[in-house]
Amino acid sequence: MNLKNSIYQQSFFKFLVKSNLLKRSLFLFFILIISLPTFAQQREKLENQRKKLIKEIRVTTNLLQKTKKTKKATLERFLTLQKQIEIREELIQTLNEEIEITSKSINRSVDVVGFLEEDVARLKEEYSEMLRMAYRQKLNKSHLLFIFSSGSFNEAFRRWQYLKQYDEYRQKQARLILETQNTLSDKVTSLEKRKEEKQKLLESEERQAELLRLERVAKDELLEKLKGDESRLTGDLRTKEKAREKLNVAIENIIRDEMARRRREERTNATAGNSGKKRDSDMTVASNALTKGFLQNKGRLPWPVSKGIITSFFGKQQHPTIKSIQITNNGIDIQTAANAEVRAIHQGKVIGKQFIPGHDYMVILQHGNYYTVYSHLEEVFLQKGETVKGRQVIGKLSIDATTGTSEVHFEIWKEKTRLNPTDWVRK
Numbered sequence: 001m002n003l004k005n006s007i008y009q010q011s012f013f014k015f016l017v018k019s020n021l022l023k024r025s026l027f028l029f030f031i032l033i034i035s036l037p038t039f040a041q042q043r044e045k046l047e048n049q050r051k052k053l054i055k056e057i058r059v060t061t062n063l064l065q066k067t068k069k070t071k072k073a074t075l076e077r078f079l080t081l082q083k084q085i086e087i088r089e090e091l092i093q094t095l096n097e098e099i100e101i102t103s104k105s106i107n108r109s110v111d112v113v114g115f116l117e118e119d120v121a122r123l124k125e126e127y128s129e130m131l132r133m134a135y136r137q138k139l140n141k142s143h144l145l146f147i148f149s150s151g152s153f154n155e156a157f158r159r160w161q162y163l164k165q166y167d168e169y170r171q172k173q174a175r176l177i178l179e180t181q182n183t184l185s186d187k188v189t190s191l192e193k194r195k196e197e198k199q200k201l202l203e204s205e206e207r208q209a210e211l212l213r214l215e216r217v218a219k220d221e222l223l224e225k226l227k228g229d230e231s232r233l234t235g236d237l238r239t240k241e242k243a244r245e246k247l248n249v250a251i252e253n254i255i256r257d258e259m260a261r262r263r264r265e266e267r268t269n270a271t272a273g274n275s276g277k278k279r280d281s282d283m284t285v286a287s288n289a290l291t292k293g294f295l296q297n298k299g300r301l302p303w304p305v306s307k308g309i310i311t312s313f314f315g316k317q318q319h320p321t322i323k324s325i326q327i328t329n330n331g332i333d334i335q336t337a338a339n340a341e342v343r344a345i346h347q348g349k350v351i352g353k354q355f356i357p358g359h360d361y362m363v364i365l366q367h368g369n370y371y372t373v374y375s376h377l378e379e380v381f382l383q384k385g386e387t388v389k390g391r392q393v394i395g396k397l398s399i400d401a402t403t404g405t406s407e408v409h410f411e412i413w414k415e416k417t418r419l420n421p422t423d424w425v426r427k
Helices: 001-031 036-067 073-142 142-148 153-229 228-268 274-295
Strands: 308-314 315-318 325-328 331-336 341-343 346-356 360-365 372-381 393-397 406-414 418-421
Touching: 036 073, 036 308, 073 153, 073 308, 073 331, 228 346, 228 360, 228 372, 228 406, 274 360, 274 372, 346 372, 360 393, 393 406
Parallel strands: none
Antiparallel strands: 308 331, 315 325, 331 406, 341 393, 346 360, 360 372, 372 393, 372 406, 406 418
């Protein structure tokens, strides 16, 4: 009887050892899959970036189609094509990153699938051994003998608990086999999906690389044409420079006059007694609130147009085709759809509206101590002194008679200081 007890206990001990090995295996399995959510987050981020870039390429493609219709729009076409090349290069980089992260995910999934297959085989083998042992015990009634051979009631109770635990472990292992098989099936399906995704990404990357090659060829051809037309471009630059200077003078005068008006009003209110002080206080509070609101939204302010590309950035820069010439831009130029609507980027007040030859209508909005300037407008829907809400339509862009394109010139000032608009609007 003691021999049978010993054999039973040894078998049970072996089972417990295997159960511990199983726990360790499951722990290693979870260590493998714990990084999968990170892969998923990275994939989602790259996928969103890819969709955004594809959307931007659609915009530049539409703009390129418009510049094709006018022979004199060669420079505008060159700038648009240059921007499209930059976006496509970023798209290809994003696709390569997606391919890399997908490859890592596939490799990790292959490891997990292999691990699960080994685990299922081991679980089945152990479960078969447990069933054989249970069947032998049933035939020999060794489980009853194991209990009744106890030296005391307490020992018999403990042995009964051992048998019960053994049975529970067996049932648990059966469930584990099913669960692991289901997990394995899911991982195999996921792996196939990842492989399909990778193949599509590779095909997309190849298409984009070919389009990029063609665009670079077209850009070089345009550059040669522009070099041959350098005298006309230089003349156009001189004309634009004169128009830009007129615009700058008009902006400075309007902002200077507005600042002087506010100072006069503050002085008048200060000498008008309590009622004047209250008006002065109310105006200051409102102005401070606008200033604070504008500043707090730095980097998150909307674009003045719904879609478009920046063809000229803020500050001093070399001319895109004539290397001997430097140009200075007090704001940014955004090429967009013909006759596009222009909107206020923040709530404020209209303090200036003026027609500038070469820039058409120009509108200045005040936002506390900040000012935004919008020019190249064909129509303006607001009058001086009107208050505007954020995203409210200011007017409609004009179409350049020479190039057939529409472009908004946009500036941001803090009192008399010019600021870089790209630091303030959304990227």
